[in-house]
Amino acid sequence: MQFKAPRGTSDILPQQQPHWEFVTRAAADVAARFGYRRIDTPLFEDTSLFKRGVGTDTDIVQKEMYSFQDTGGEEVTLRPEGTAPVCRAYLEHGMSSWPQPVRLYYVGPMFRYERPQAGRYRQFHQFGVEVFGDESPEVDAEVIELGWLFLRDLGLTGLKLRLNSIGDAADRPRHLDALRGYYSARLADLPAIDRERLGRSPLRLLDSKEPQSQELAVQAPRSIDYLSDASARRWESVLRAVDRLKAVYPELSYEVDHRLVRGLDYYTHTVFEIEPEGAQGQSTLLGGGRYDGLMEVIGGPRTPGIGFAAGLERFILNLQKQGVGVDAGRAVNVVIVHLGEAAASVALELAAGLRRGGTAALMAPAGKSMKAQMRYADAVESRYALIIGDREIAAGTGQLKDLKAGEGQQVEVKLDAEAVARAVNAA
Ligand code: HAM
DSSP: OOOOOOTTOOOOOGGGHHHHHHHHHHHHHHHHHTTOEEOOOOSEEEHHHHHHHHOTTSHIIIIIOEEEEOTTSOEEEEOSOSHHHHHHHHHHTTGGGSSSSEEEEEEEEEEOOOOOBTTBOSEEEEEEEEEESOOOHHHHHHHHHHHHHHHHHTTOOSEEEEEEEOOOTTTHHHHHHHHHHHHHTTGGGSOHHHHHHHHHOGGGGTTOSOHHHHHHHHHSOOGGGGOOHHHHHHHHHHHHHHHHHTTTOTTOOEEEOTTOOOSSTTOEEEEEEEEETTOTTSSOSEEEEEOTTHHHHTTSOOOOEEEEEEEHHHHHHHHHHTTOOOOOOOOOSEEEEEOSHHHHHHHHHHHHHHHHTTOOEEEOOTTSOHHHHHHHHHHTTOSEEEEEOHHHHHHTEEEEEETTSOTTOEEEEESSHHHHHHHHHHO
């Protein structure tokens, strides 16, 4: 029997790491430019945090959570998303006494028991941001701008922003009633799964993956028609604020999409998603929105919040698809090729001296031919090979070969870590 990584998970191999570093560095850079500070929360939390926070009627809580009882009898869940944990941390650490708004970001793995396919995994990674304690429409625009700039920094183009307002808890019942009325009159056209959903959460029918439901959703009652005056004014202000951003980002195109309701229960007012042009909601790169009621749901005082999360695997797929080049990062500076026992001891000491001084150095595999050792130096993409045999030891100098400069680029260098480091780092 041969073990494999669990279905829906994958190893990130060395050759894929430059893409990951590129994307996570871009996330940290853009977050810093907006003044967001990093937070890391545990990979698992009390199960009830997600049941309450994300909502018991959502797909996530209904069927996608990795939940188990630990040995001490606690019910815990591998985090399926980051917003509820960050809200929990905000309350636990009294962040309401910090200057508001509090701006936070996170990068890390999330876990959902989903049917794996391209861009959908059971362990995936999110870059997420959350802002607490500021209800102004300008903050909605800021969070959208941050997401947009992140994508731009990554060199992704051809993106579409979709926006909607789903109002607040007081607006919601009117819209839900209208949806129930609309769909009840069309029950015969609804697939069984959505007929069942209608009773529990009619909003979910708007972003259903079932083709018949998608057709029906086009004409379904729109949430923006059921907003209170205050919610409607807020929505107009958000649109105006996003329009202002176009002065700086002329390419920022958005579409108001009344079928955009998001799959988590905590959202209020603004919701948004960014996806590649023509993607039809199947490969959303980034999604988020406002969640002014969430903090109360998990036992805190009313605190406005807004954020988004981006799925990093999807970015990497898109980067590869769009052929965006990524710097392979720092390679080995020098591999020491050594022939004979005496040379091995000299090489060991030289490699140690080089590393201690900050130069990436390693010994080629011992007991192999010179040719095989040189092949290894090539394979690890070393810039130089330092060749030491008995003759070199006697002379006190080795041959330093530049592997990137073509044939014949070889100099003699003293067998001393400082001298080798100088020669190697001079380039
Ligand atoms: P979400 O829409 O569930 O929102 O996930 C956000 C992003 O995570 C998606 O747009 C997608 O790129 C990625 N993603 C989700 N599930 C998977 C999966 N199974 N495999 C690969 N990528 C996936 C949230 O998680 C909210 N917490 C976002 C948020 C933050 N809202 C407010 N603040």
